Amino acid sequence: MKEAVFDRIARFYDYEQEGFAKDIPFYVEYAKNCGGEVLELACGTGRVLIPIAREGVNITGLDISKEMLDIARKKIEKLDKNTKGDIEIIQGDMRKLELKRRFSMIYIAFRSFQCLLTKNDQGACLECVNRHLEDNGIFILDLFAPRHDILAQVKRSLNLDKFYDKENHLYINRRCEDEYDLANQILKENRFYEWTDKHGKFRREIWSFELSYLFRYEAELLLEKHGFKIENIFGDFDKSPYDYYSGEQIFVVRKD
Ligand SMILES: C[S@@+](CC[C@H](N)C(=O)[O-])C[C@H]1O[C@@H](n2cnc3c(N)ncnc32)[C@H](O)[C@@H]1O
Numbered sequence: 001m002k003e004a005v006f007d008r009i010a011r012f013y014d015y016e017q018e019g020f021a022k023d024i025p026f027y028v029e030y031a032k033n034c035g036g037e038v039l040e041l042a043c044g045t046g047r048v049l050i051p052i053a054r055e056g057v058n059i060t061g062l063d064i065s066k067e068m069l070d071i072a073r074k075k076i077e078k079l080d081k082n083t084k085g086d087i088e089i090i091q092g093d094m095r096k097l098e099l100k101r102r103f104s105m106i107y108i109a110f111r112s113f114q115c116l117l118t119k120n121d122q123g124a125c126l127e128c129v130n131r132h133l134e135d136n137g138i139f140i141l142d143l144f145a146p147r148h149d150i151l152a153q154v155k156r157s158l159n160l161d162k163f164y165d166k167e168n169h170l171y172i173n174r175r176c177e178d179e180y181d182l183a184n185q186i187l188k189e190n191r192f193y194e195w196t197d198k199h200g201k202f203r204r205e206i207w208s209f210e211l212s213y214l215f216r217y218e219a220e221l222l223l224e225k226h227g228f229k230i231e232n233i234f235g236d237f238d239k240s241p242y243d244y245y246s247g248e249q250i251f252v253v254r255k256d
Contacts, residue, residue, distance in 0.1 A: 004064045004065035004066070004067075004068075005065070005115065005209050006044070006063075006064075006065040006067065006068050007065050007066060007067040007068070008067075008205075008207055009191075009193075009205075009207045010045070010065060010067035010068045010070070010071055011067070011071075011167070012163070012165070012172065012193060013044065013045055013068065013071070014045050014047070014071065015163045015164065015165055015166065015172075016163050016174070017047060018163065019161070020110075021047075022236075022237050022238075023048065023109060023110065023142065023237045024047075024048055024051050025237070026237040026239075026250075027048050027051075027052060027107055027109060027140070028051055028052055028055055030105060030107070030138060030140060030252075031052045031055070031057045031059070031105055031107075032055055032057060034104040034105035034137075034138055035104055036058075036103065036104025036105070036134065036137075037057075037058045037059070037060070037101075037103045037104060037105075038052060038057055038058065038059045038060070038103060038104065038105045038106070038107070039059070039060045039061075039062070039099075039103040039105070039106045039107075039132060040052075040059065040060070040061045040062070040106075040107055040108070040109065041062055041094040041097075041106065041107070041108045041112070041125070041129070042062070042063055042064075042094055042108055042109075042112030042113070042115070043061030043062060043063050043069075043072065043089070044063055044065070044068045044072065044110075044112070045068050045069075045071040045072045045075065046061060046071075046072035046075055046076060046089075047109075047110075048107075048109045048110075049061045049072070049087065050072075050075060050076065050079070050083075050087075053076075053079070053083050053086045053087045054079075054083055056082075056083075056086065057086065058086045059086060059087055059088075060087075060088040060089075060090065060099070060103070061087070061088070061089050061090070062089075062090045062091070062092050062094060062097065063089075063091065063092075064091065064092065064093050064094070065091075066091055069089055069091055072089060073089060076089065094108070094116075094125045094128065095116065095121050095124040095125045095128065096124070096128070097125075097128035097129075097131075097132060099132060101132070102131075102132055102133060102134045102137070103132055103133060103134065103137060104133075104134050104137050104138070105137060105138045105139070105140070106129050106132060106133055106137070106138075106139050106140075107139065107140040107141070107142075108125075108129075108140070108141050108142070109140075109142055110142060111142055111143055111144050111211065113125065113141055113142075113143065114143060114144070114211040114212050114213065114214075115209075115210075115211065116212065117184075117186055117210055117211075117212045118212075119222075122212070122222060123222070123225075123226060126222065126223065126225075126226035126227075126228075127226060129226075130226055130227045130228070130255060133255045134255070135255060136254055136255060137254065137255050138231075138252065138253070138254055139228060139251075139252075139253050139254070139255070140250065140251065140252050140253075141219070141223070141250070141251045141253070142248060142249070142250045142251075143213070143214055143219060143248070143249045143250075143251075144213065144247065144248065144249070145216070145235070145242070145244070145245075145246055145247055145248060145249045146213040146214075146215060147244070147245070150180075151180050151182060151213075153180075154179065154180050154182070155177070155178065155179050155180075156177075156178050157175065157176070157177050157178075158175060158176050158178070159173075159174075159175045160174035160175060160176060160191075161174065162174060165195070168198075170195050170196070170197070170198070171195065172193050172194070172195045173193070173194045173195065174191065174192065174193055174194075175191075175192050175194075176189050176190065176191045176192065177189070177190045177192075185212055185213050185214070186210050186211070186212055186213070187210065187211045187212075187213060188208070188210050189208070189209055189210070189211070190206055190207070190208050191206070191207045191208075191209070192204060192205075192206055193205040193206075193207070214249075216233065216242065216249055219249060219251060220233075220251070223251060223253050224256075227255060227256050228253035228254065228255060228256055229253060229254050229256045230251065230252075230253050231252045231253055231254055232250075232251075232252040233249060233250065233251055233252075234248070234249075234250040234252070235247070235248055235249070235250070236248055236250075237250065
């Protein structure tokens with residue numbers, strides 16, 4: 001399989017996301033209540049998947065990036081035997097899923113669905129989700145909530161929080177340059193990781209990726225078109241309702 005977009009920064013991923021965990025109790029609660037097996041698409045390094053497995057839920061994680069999954073596997077290896085036994089990890093593409101079994105709950109966390117840039121790819125993924133869900137099964141999709149004032153800037157530069165690379169014992173500064181392709185509804189980001197190595201030399205790694213963005217009714221229509229009925233749209237993981245400024249759009253839907 002050719003290099004996946006996240007392969008290049010997999011080693012930074014858990015350090016970068018260390019401060020972000022507010023979605024985990026939300027997914028854990030739904031997973032515990034769904035009454036059956038769970039599938040996470042685009043599970044990455046297991047940030048959400050492992051806490052769900054720790055609650056005794058049988059869970060399968062799929063991701064396209066070998067490097068992200070290698071990190072997940074290393075973390076899973078350290079878990080107790082029972083928890084480990086509840087987890088299956090598969091490398092694959094969420095647009096071409098063929099698992100020959102169905103799940104009570106499927107979720108795509110942390111805006112990973114937005115890695116799919118076209119309506120065809122998004123539709124292919126939702127078809128796969130629908131085929132792999134049990135009747136009345138639950139599907140949860142988290143997208144960022146686009147804002148017209150930010151999009152209207154077209155280009156913007158942001159300094160992001162630095163993080164500590166525990167493996168190499170150094171701080172890594174982050175900044176990004178974003179550009180919005182307004183016609184195609186795509187955010188193109190160049191993310192800069194910059195640090196001084198132990199020999200005092202300046203180092204930089206540039207990671208470029210693209211994310212699609214979807215507005216609320218567009219996402220609703222897409223979900224309905226692919227056989228889901230909308231149960232809730234939350235604006236945050238505390239289940240507050242979606243509003244324009246909420247930052248998140250969390251769709252909780254059922255197979256129709
Ligand atoms: C932002 S990370 C999220 C990882 C994890 N879900 C989390 O919440 O921390 C996005 C993930 O989506 C994965 N991904 C992107 N496109 C994919 C595809 N077509 N099929 C499966 N995984 C994909 C990437 O490899 C990456 O691990």
